[in-house]
Amino acid sequence: MTTSKVRVSSRFTLGWPCVLLVVGMMMALTAGPSTAAVDSLPRVEGPVTMEQAVSLALEHSRKIKAAAADQRAMRSMQGEATAGFFPQASANGYLINQNMTPNIYSSAGDTMARNYFLSGTNRGQDVNVSVMWPLFSGGRTYYGYKAARSRADAAALMRAGTELDVAMQVRLDYIAAMREQENARVTADLLRQTEERLRVTREEFDAGRVARFNVLRDEAELAFATQLDTAARSQAAMALVALKTTLGVDLSSSMTATEPLQYTPEPASIEEGVRTALEAHPEVQAAAKRTEAAQSEVRSAYGRYLPEVSATWMYDWQWARNRGDEMTERMDGYSAGLVLTIPLFDGFMREHAIGTARAREDQAKEQAMLARQQIAKAVNQAALLLQAAEQNVEASRKGLAQADEQFRIVQERYASGRGIQVEVLDAQTTLTRARFNVVAALADHQTARAMWLQATGRVR
Numbered sequence: 001m002t003t004s005k006v007r008v009s010s011r012f013t014l015g016w017p018c019v020l021l022v023v024g025m026m027m028a029l030t031a032g033p034s035t036a037a038v039d040s041l042p043r044v045e046g047p048v049t050m051e052q053a054v055s056l057a058l059e060h061s062r063k064i065k066a067a068a069a070d071q072r073a074m075r076s077m078q079g080e081a082t083a084g085f086f087p088q089a090s091a092n093g094y095l096i097n098q099n100m101t102p103n104i105y106s107s108a109g110d111t112m113a114r115n116y117f118l119s120g121t122n123r124g125q126d127v128n129v130s131v132m133w134p135l136f137s138g139g140r141t142y143y144g145y146k147a148a149r150s151r152a153d154a155a156a157l158m159r160a161g162t163e164l165d166v167a168m169q170v171r172l173d174y175i176a177a178m179r180e181q182e183n184a185r186v187t188a189d190l191l192r193q194t195e196e197r198l199r200v201t202r203e204e205f206d207a208g209r210v211a212r213f214n215v216l217r218d219e220a221e222l223a224f225a226t227q228l229d230t231a232a233r234s235q236a237a238m239a240l241v242a243l244k245t246t247l248g249v250d251l252s253s254s255m256t257a258t259e260p261l262q263y264t265p266e267p268a269s270i271e272e273g274v275r276t277a278l279e280a281h282p283e284v285q286a287a288a289k290r291t292e293a294a295q296s297e298v299r300s301a302y303g304r305y306l307p308e309v310s311a312t313w314m315y316d317w318q319w320a321r322n323r324g325d326e327m328t329e330r331m332d333g334y335s336a337g338l339v340l341t342i343p344l345f346d347g348f349m350r351e352h353a354i355g356t357a358r359a360r361e362d363q364a365k366e367q368a369m370l371a372r373q374q375i376a377k378a379v380n381q382a383a384l385l386l387q388a389a390e391q392n393v394e395a396s397r398k399g400l401a402q403a404d405e406q407f408r409i410v411q412e413r414y415a416s417g418r419g420i421q422v423e424v425l426d427a428q429t430t431l432t433r434a435r436f437n438v439v440a441a442l443a444d445h446q447t448a449r450a451m452w453l454q455a456t457g458r459v460r
Contacts, residue, residue, distance in 0.1 A: 041060075041248065041249055041250040041251075042060055042248075042249050042250065043249065043250045043252070043253045044056060044244075044247070044249045044250075044253045044255040045253060045254055045255060046254075046255065046256070047255075047256050047257075047258035048255050048256065048257060048258065049258065049259045050170075050171060050174045050175075050257075050259045051460070053170050053171075053174050053243065053247060053257070054167050054170050054171065054459070054460065056247050056248075056249065057166050057167065057169075057170040057246060057247045057248065058163055058166065058167065058459075060247060060248035060249055061166045061246070061247070061248045062248050063162055063165075063166055064159070064162055064163055064166055067155075067158060067159040067162040067163075068159055070155055070158070070159070071152070071155040071156050071158075071159045073155075074148075074151055074152040074154075074155035074156075075152045075155075077148050077151070077152065078145070078148040078149050078151075078152040080148070081141075081144050081145040081147075081148035081149075082145055084134055084137065084140075084141035084144070084145070085141060085145070086133075087113075087131055087132065087133035087311075088111045088112045088113045088131070088132055088133075089111075089113050089129065089130065089131045089132075090107055090109065090111045090113040090114070090115060090129070090130050091127075091128075091129050092107040092115045092117070092126075092127070092128050092129075092130065093125075093126070093127050094117050094119070094124065094125065094126040094127075095124075095125055096119045096121075096122075096123060096124040096125070096126075097122070097123050098119065098122060098123075099122060101119065101120050101121060101122065102118055102119060102120040103118075103119050104116055104117070104118050104119075105117045105119065107130070112132050112134070113130045113131055113132040113312075114130070114132075115128055115130040115314065119320070120320075121320040121321060121322050121329075122321070122322045122323045123320070123321050123322070123323070124318065124319060124320040124321070125318070125319040125320075126316065126317070126318045126319075127316070127317045127318075128314055128315060128316035128317070129314065129315050130312070130313075130314045131312065131313045131314070132310055132311070132312050133310065133311045133312075134308070134309075134310045135309045135310060135311055135338075136306075136307075136308060136309040137303065137308050138302075138303030138304060138305065138306030138307065138308060139299060139300065139302070139303040139306065140300045140303035140304065143296045143297070143299040143300035143303065144296070144297075144300050146292075146293075146296040147292075147293040147294075147296035147297045147300065148293075150289045150290070150292040150293035150296060151289070151290070151293045153289045154286045154287075154289035154290050154293065157282045157283075157285045157286035157289060158282065158283075158286050160282040161281075161282035161283050161286060163459060164281075164282060164454055164457065164458075164459055165454070166246070167453075167454070167459045167460070168450050168451065168453065168454035169246050170243070170246050170247065171446070171447075171450035171453075172447060172450055173239070173242050173243040173246045174243055174257055174259070175261070175443050175446045175447055175450070176239045176242065176243075176443070177236065177239040177240050177242075177243045177257040178257050178259065178260065178261050178443070179239075179261065179439055179440070179442075179443040180232065180235045180236035180238075180239040181236050181239075181257065182260075182261060182439040182442075182443075183232045183235070183236070183436060183439055184229070184232040184233050184235075184236045186232075186432060186435045186436060186439065187225065187228045187229040187231075187232040187233075188229055188232075189435075190225045190228065190229070190428070190432050191222075191225045191226060191228075191229045193428065194218065194221050194222045194225045194428075195222060197218055197221075197424070198215070198218040198219060198221075198222050201214050201215050201218045201421075202215055210421075214421050217421060217425070218421075221425060240255075240256075240257065243257065261439065261442035261443055261446060262442065263390075263393050263442060263445060264446075264449070265390070266386060266449045266452060268382070268383040268386045268387065268452055269383075270379060270380055270383045273379040273382075273383060273452070273455065273456050274375075274376050274379045274380075276456050276457065277375045277376070277378075277379050277455060277456045277457050278372055278375060278376070280456075280457045281375050281455075281456070281457035282457065283371050283374075283375060284368075284371050284372055284375055286371075287364070287367055287368035287370075287371040287372075288368055290364045290367065290368070291361070291364040291365055291367075291368050293364070294357070294360045294361035294363070294364040294365075295361055297357045297360065297361070298354065298357040298358055298361050300357075301350070301353045301354045301356075301357040302354060304343060304346075304349075304350040304353065305343065305350060306343075307340060307341060307342045307343070308340075308341045308343075309338060309339070309340055309341075310338070310339045310341075311336075311337075311338055311339075312335075312336065312337055312338075312339060313334065313335070313336040314334060314335050314336075315332075315333070315334045316331075316332065316333060316334070316335075317331070317332040318330070318331045318332065375455065378451070378454070378455035379452075379455045379456060381451070381455075382448060382451040382452040382454075382455040382456075383452065385444075385447075385448040385451060386445070386448040386449060386451075386452055388448075389441065389444045389445035389447075389448040389449075390445060392441040392444060392445070393438075393441045393442060393445050395441075396434070396437040396438045396440070396441035396442075397438060397441075399434045399437060399438075400431075400434040400435060400437070400438050402434075403427075403430045403431040403433075403434035403435075404431060404434070406427050406430065406431070407427040407428060407430070407431045410423045410424050410426075410427040411424060411427075
C-alpha cells in the first residue's frame with residue numbers, strides 16, 4: 001500500500017508595483033490587501049485520494065466558509081440577546097445656551113439608560129450618570145434569549161449539514177473524474193488495438209492476402225476510435241475541473257485523482273439507516289432547533305401582557321444661571337427608584353404578534369416533519385440504489401469475462417483463416433462496451449455508497 005502526499009500552498013505574490021498599491025490602499029483605510037488574500041485560492045499538487053479530497057473540501061470549500069460565517073453571526077445575535085439581563089449605563093453631559101426656557105434635552109444613543117434634562121435657565125451645564133436595570137420583562141428577555149440560542153444551535157447544525165453535502169458532492173465529483181479517466185483508458189486501449197490491427201491489415205493487403213475493403217474498414221474504425229478517445233480525454237479533463245471547483249482550490253493546480261474505482265461492500269439496512277439518520281442527521285436536528293426557537297418566540301409574545309419592572313439610578317451635577325443674573329445655582333445629588341409598567345392597550349398589536357408567532361411555530365413544526373420525511377426517503381432510495389448497484393457490478397463483471405473470452409476466440413479464428421473481419425470488429429465492440437459497463441457499474445456503486453453516507457448523516 002502506498003501513501004500519497006498532498007502539498008497545499010497559497011498562490012499569492014506581490015511585486016513592487018503591487019506593494020506600492022497596497023500601501024496606498026492601507027493609507028486610504030480600505031480593505032484591499034485582505035480582500036486580495038481572501039481571493040487567493042490554495043494550490044494542490046500531486047495525487048489525491050478520495051478521503052484526502054474530502055478533507056481538502058472541508059478545509060477550503062466556499063460553501064462551508066459561508067456557513068461558518070452564518071454560524072458566527074447567529075452566535076453573535078445570541079450574545080446580543082443576553083443584553084437584557086444586564087444593567088445599562090450612560091454618561092451624559094449638557095452645555096446649554098438658550099433664550100427660550102424651559103427646554104428638555106435627551107441623551108443620544110440607543111442605550112436603555114436614557115437621560116432627560118429639563119433646563120429652565122438661559123445658561124447651564126450638567127453632567128450625570130444614568131443606570132437602568134430591567135428586573136422583569138414578562139419573560140420576553142428570557143424567551144428571546146432562548147429563541148436566539150436555538151437559532152444559533154440550528155446554524156451550527158446547518159454548517160454540519162453543509163459539510164455533509166459538500167463531502168457527498170466531493171465524492172460524486174471524484175467518482176466522476178475517476179470514471180472518465182477509466183473510460184479514457186478503455187478508449188486508449190481501443191485506439192491502440194485498432195491501430196495495430198490496421199497495421200497488420202495493410203501488411204496483409206500488400207501481400208495480397210486480403211481485399212482493399214478490409215483496409216478501408218479498419219481505417220474507418222480507427223477514425224471512430226480516435227473520436228472516442230478524444231471525447232473521453234476531454235470529459236476526463238472537465239470532470240477534474242469540476243472536482244477542483246468543489247474542493248475550492250486553484251483550477252491551475254496539477255492535482256490528479258488516483259484512487260481507482262473499486263467495489264467495497266456496504267451493508268445497508270433501511271430500518272437501521274432511518275433510525276440512525278433521524279437521530280443524528282444535521283438537517284433533522286436543525287429543524288428541531290428551529291421549532292424550539294419558534295416556541296420560545298410564542299412564549300415571548302405572551303410576555304407583552306405582563307407588567308415590567310425596572311430599577312433606575314442617577315447621579316447628577318448641575319450649574320445654571322440666567323443672563324444678567326449674578327446668582328449662580330449649583331446642584332448635585334442622586335436619585336434611585338423602581339419603575340412598574342403595566343401594558344393596557346396597544347391597538348391589538350400583542351394579539352397579532354401572538355398570531356404571527358404561532359403561525360411561525362406551525363410552519364417550523366411542519367418543516368421539521370418534512371425534514372424527517374425527506375431524510376427517510378433519502379435513506380430508502382440510497383439503500384435501493386446500493387442494492388441494485390451491487391447486482392450490476394456482479395453482472396457487468398460476468399459480461400466482461402464473457403466478452404473477453406469471445407474476443408479471444410474470434411481473434412484466433414481470424415488468425416487461422418476461419419473467421420472474417422466483421423466478426424473481429426463485432427467482438428471488439430462488444431468487449432469495449434463490456435469494459436464501459438464495468439466502469440459505469442463500479443462508479444454507480446460508489447455513487448450509491450456516497451448517497452448512503454450522506455442520507456445517514458455521515459461525512460465518512
